[in-house]
Amino acid sequence: MKRVALSGNYAVAYAVKMADVDVIAAYPITPQTPIVEKLSEFVADGLLDAEYINVESEHSALSACIGSSLTGARTFTATSSQGLAYMHEVLFMASSLRTSIVMANVNRALSHPLNIWNDHSDAMAERDVGWIQFWVNSVQEAFDATIQAFKIAEEVLLPVMINLDGFILSHINEVLILPDEELVREFIPSKPLFNRLSPKLAYTIGVVGPPEYYYEMRYQIIDAIERSRKNINEVNREFGELFGRTYGNISTYMMEDADYALITMGAVSSTAKIVVDSLRKEGEKVGLISIRCFRPFPKNDIIEVFEDVKSIGVLDRALTPGGIGHPLFTEIVTTLYDSSKIIPVQSFVGGLGGRDITIDDFKQMYKIIKDVGLSGRRKPCIYIGLRE
Amino acid sequence: MKSWKELPIGAMIIEPGNSIEYNVAQWRVFRPVLDKNKCTKCGLCWIFCPEGAIVRNEDESYEVNLSFCKGCGICQRSCNVKAITMIKEEGL
Structure with missing residues (x-):
C-alpha cells in the first residue's frame, strides 16, 4: 500500500492493470485518452499481460469487447461523449448478451456545438441500456469503483460503466491510497470465467429473437439488474473488509x-x-x-x-x-x-x-x-x- | 413454451442443430410432386434444392421431405425431363 498522487484517468488505468485484465479494446477520445494510453504503455512494457486491440471506432471497440467477454476473458474499455453515443446500439447487446465488460466513461458533453468539457449528458443518454452505472466523486473512488466493477460484472453477468467527470476528475491529481497488487488479486482472482464461445459447447450466440422469445429475453435483464443490488452491497462490504473503505449506493x-x-x-x-x-x-x-x-x-x-x-x-x-x-x-x-x-x-x-x-x-x-x-x-x- | 426463468441467459441456443425441430411446412404454397416414371435419377434437383429437402434413397431414387420443403420450385426448374410439377397445396 502506498500514497501517491494520480489523475482520475491514471487511477482507473492502475486499477485495470491490478485487475489483471485479459483484453482491452478501445479507441481514443478526449478526455478519456490517458486511460487507454497508459494501459497501452503497461502492455507494451510487459507490465500487463493483456491483448490490446486497436480498433477503428468505439462501435468496433465495444463489439470486440463483447466477443472477448463471451470467451470468459476479463475485458475493459473506456470512452467519452461521442464515443459512448457511437457505442449506443452495441451497449444494448453487451448487456443482453450478458457480458461482464467494465467500461470507464469519462463524462463529457455531447455535440452540437462541439464541446470537450464536462457534463453528464453522455451517460444520461444511455440510462436504459441495461448497464450498471456508478458515478464517482474522487480519484480514490474512481480507483475503488473500477476494482469493484470487475467483481460485480463477473458475478451478475451484466456490464458495468464507471462514470468520472471529464477534466475535473480525469485530469486532476489527487492523493489516493494505491493498494498492493496482491490484495487486489485476492479480491478479484484471475480465474477463468464462463466461456460461452468455446468450440466444446457449440452454443449459438447472437440469435434472432422472434416475438415468442424477445420479451422473455429482455425481462431477464430486468431480473438480473434487480438482483444485482444484493451483489453490489455484498461486494462493497467485502471491499471494506479488505481495503478499509466502503461506499454506499x-x-x-x-x-x-x-x-x-x-x-x-x-x-x-x-x-x-x-x-x-x-x-x-x-x-x-x-x-x-x-x-x-x-x-x-x-x-x-x-x-x-x-x-x-x-x-x-x-x-x-x-x-x-x-x-x-x-x-x-x-x-x-x-x-x-x-x-x-x-x-x-x-x-x-x-x-x-x-x-x-x-x-x-x-x-x-x-x-x-x-x-x-x-x-x-x-x-x-x-x-x-x-x-x- | 418456456418461461423467462427456464430460457438460457443471453438468448443462447444451447442445443446444436435444433432447427430440425422447426417445422416449416406451413410456409409452402406449392408442393413439388415427382413423377417417378419420368425421373432419370440424374440428381440435379438434389443438388439445386437450397434447403436440402430432396432426399436420395438407397436405390438412388429421390423424394421430397415435405417437413422442410418451402415450395420454392427450384427443383422443378432444374429438372430437364420435367418430372417435377408444382401443385397448389389447397388443391391436394
Whole structure:
C-alpha cells in the first residue's frame, strides 16, 4: 500500500492493470485518452499481460469487447461523449448478451456545438441500456469503483460503466491510497470465467429473437439488474473488509438532522460540501446526497434519508428536452411517489458543457430549496448560471 | 413454451442443430410432386434444392421431405425431363 498522487484517468488505468485484465479494446477520445494510453504503455512494457486491440471506432471497440467477454476473458474499455453515443446500439447487446465488460466513461458533453468539457449528458443518454452505472466523486473512488466493477460484472453477468467527470476528475491529481497488487488479486482472482464461445459447447450466440422469445429475453435483464443490488452491497462490504473503505449506493453529508437537502452526482459534490459546511456554521440545517449507483437506482437508500426532510433540490447536469423533468429529477420524484411522502422537489440544471458551478451557485440553490420548503411550492426548473 | 426463468441467459441456443425441430411446412404454397416414371435419377434437383429437402434413397431414387420443403420450385426448374410439377397445396 502506498500514497501517491494520480489523475482520475491514471487511477482507473492502475486499477485495470491490478485487475489483471485479459483484453482491452478501445479507441481514443478526449478526455478519456490517458486511460487507454497508459494501459497501452503497461502492455507494451510487459507490465500487463493483456491483448490490446486497436480498433477503428468505439462501435468496433465495444463489439470486440463483447466477443472477448463471451470467451470468459476479463475485458475493459473506456470512452467519452461521442464515443459512448457511437457505442449506443452495441451497449444494448453487451448487456443482453450478458457480458461482464467494465467500461470507464469519462463524462463529457455531447455535440452540437462541439464541446470537450464536462457534463453528464453522455451517460444520461444511455440510462436504459441495461448497464450498471456508478458515478464517482474522487480519484480514490474512481480507483475503488473500477476494482469493484470487475467483481460485480463477473458475478451478475451484466456490464458495468464507471462514470468520472471529464477534466475535473480525469485530469486532476489527487492523493489516493494505491493498494498492493496482491490484495487486489485476492479480491478479484484471475480465474477463468464462463466461456460461452468455446468450440466444446457449440452454443449459438447472437440469435434472432422472434416475438415468442424477445420479451422473455429482455425481462431477464430486468431480473438480473434487480438482483444485482444484493451483489453490489455484498461486494462493497467485502471491499471494506479488505481495503478499509466502503461506499454506499448513495453518499450523504450532514443528512442526519437536515431540513433541506440537495442531490447531486459526481465531483461537483465536493464543492457542495464546502457550501454545506459554511451554511451549517450560519445555523442552516442543510445536507447533501450524492448518488453513486445510478443503475440500479438506489430507491430504498434514498427514501431512508428523506425521513424528516422539508424540501429537496435536485441538480441535473444533463437535459431531457421536452420531458416532465431532467433525468435525475425524474428519478427522485418517482422515488418519492413510491414512498408516499409529499416533499416539494425543486429542479435545478447547471454545469452544462463545462460551465463552472461555483460556491455562490450552491448558496443560491440552498436558499431556493429553503424558500420552497417554507412555502411548500416548487418553482419550474431553475437554470443556474444561464445568461437571461 | 418456456418461461423467462427456464430460457438460457443471453438468448443462447444451447442445443446444436435444433432447427430440425422447426417445422416449416406451413410456409409452402406449392408442393413439388415427382413423377417417378419420368425421373432419370440424374440428381440435379438434389443438388439445386437450397434447403436440402430432396432426399436420395438407397436405390438412388429421390423424394421430397415435405417437413422442410418451402415450395420454392427450384427443383422443378432444374429438372430437364420435367418430372417435377408444382401443385397448389389447397388443391391436394
